[in-house]
Amino acid sequence: xxxxxxxxxxxxxxxxxxxxxxxxxxxxxxxxxxxxxxxxxxxxxxxxxxxxxxxxxxxxxxxxxxxxxxxxxxxxxxxxxxxxxxxxxxxxxxxxxxxxxxxxxxxxxxxxxx
Amino acid sequence: xxxxxxxxxxxxxxxxxxxxxxxxxxxxxxxxxxxxxxxxxxxxxxxxxxxxxxxxxxxxxxxxxxxxxxxxxxxxxxxxxxxxxxxxxxxxxxxxxxxxxxxxxxxxxxx
Numbered sequence: 001x002x003x004x005x006x007x008x009x010x011x012x013x014x015x016x017x018x019x020x021x022x023x024x025x026x027x028x029x030x031x032x033x034x035x036x037x038x039x040x041x042x043x044x045x046x047x048x049x050x051x052x053x054x055x056x057x058x059x060x061x062x063x064x065x066x067x068x069x070x071x072x073x074x075x076x077x078x079x080x081x082x083x084x085x086x087x088x089x090x091x092x093x094x095x096x097x098x099x100x101x102x103x104x105x106x107x108x109x110x111x112x113x114x
Numbered sequence: 115x116x117x118x119x120x121x122x123x124x125x126x127x128x129x130x131x132x133x134x135x136x137x138x139x140x141x142x143x144x145x146x147x148x149x150x151x152x153x154x155x156x157x158x159x160x161x162x163x164x165x166x167x168x169x170x171x172x173x174x175x176x177x178x179x180x181x182x183x184x185x186x187x188x189x190x191x192x193x194x195x196x197x198x199x200x201x202x203x204x205x206x207x208x209x210x211x212x213x214x215x216x217x218x219x220x221x222x223x224x225x
Contacts (some may be wrong), residue, residue: 004157040122042202042215043158056212091157103213105157 002026004106006092012112018080021109025073025094032069033103034077035091043091043105049075079111087113117141120203120216129225133190137203137216140184144205144214147179149188152200152218161201162188193223 005024013019025032030051035043046065048056051072060067064083069075079086089108095101120137127133135149146165150158162177164170164186170177178187186205190197200218 041217042118042120042204043213044215045212048212093157102160102163105159107155107157110155 004092004094004104006090006106006109008109009107010110010112012114013082014114015084016081018078019082019111020079021077021090021092021111023075023077023092023106025075025092026104029094029096029104030072031095031097031101032075033093033095034067034075035093035105037089037091037108039088046077082111082113084113087111115140116217118203118205118214118216121219122217124220124222126222126224127193129193129195129223131193131223133188133193133197133221133223135188135190135201135203135219135221137186137205138184139186139205139214141205141207141214142181142184143207143211145208146206146211147177147186148204148213149175149177150202150204150215152202154199158202190221193221195223195225197221198223 032049034046037043047060049069067077089110091108092106093103095103118139149162152158164177167179167181174191176189200220202218203216204213206213
């Protein structure tokens with residue numbers, strides 16, 4: 001079974017530029033999560049999707065961050081414009097349901113903003 | 115103060131030793147407790163999943179939860195160099211709750 005796929009794995013951009021991350025969850029997983037992981041910290045939830053619906057986006061900085069999950073499968077996370085403080089690893093995870101099911105994480109996208 | 119506290123380490127142990135990791139938390143509503151392992155440049159991988167208090171064993175891994183003390187532990191027996199990674203505790207309240215992670219403890223097992 002293929003795991004959670006993320007691309008790109010690494011991205012270096014200059015501040016004020018836009019950037020987008022893509023995630024393909026495990027087949028059949030209805031719930032998709034985007035997390036932010038700063039160096040030396042645990043992941044922090046940005047947004048959770050149940051199928052196409054964003055059900056928890058309270059931690060998503062909506063002035064510059066946006067996300068979508070069209071057709072309830074793949075998802076993209078966008079930052080526009082990027083700031084120096086956005087440098088971090090962006091992790092995508094999926095689970096069959098969000099209640100007690102295991103969350104499976106992708107390898108993450110490491111973003112560096114110069 | 116963070117809801118979940120975890121010593122960042124690094125924790126260095128010789129091969130074959132027992133690794134002891136722990137987390138403390140402040141939110142008494144947490145009921146589901148997990149331990150994840152994260153290798154460098156990889157995503158977290160679930161190791162242990164425990165509901166409420168008690169012990170759970172899986173091979174060389176033992177997870178303990180003491181809700182009265184708001185304290186959880188992970189023990190790794192017969193540690194191997196391949197166990198060198200960052201170990202993250204995570205917990206949540208209700209079944210639909212948001213996972214709260216600790217900062218992670220870096221473990222180094224030396225041959």
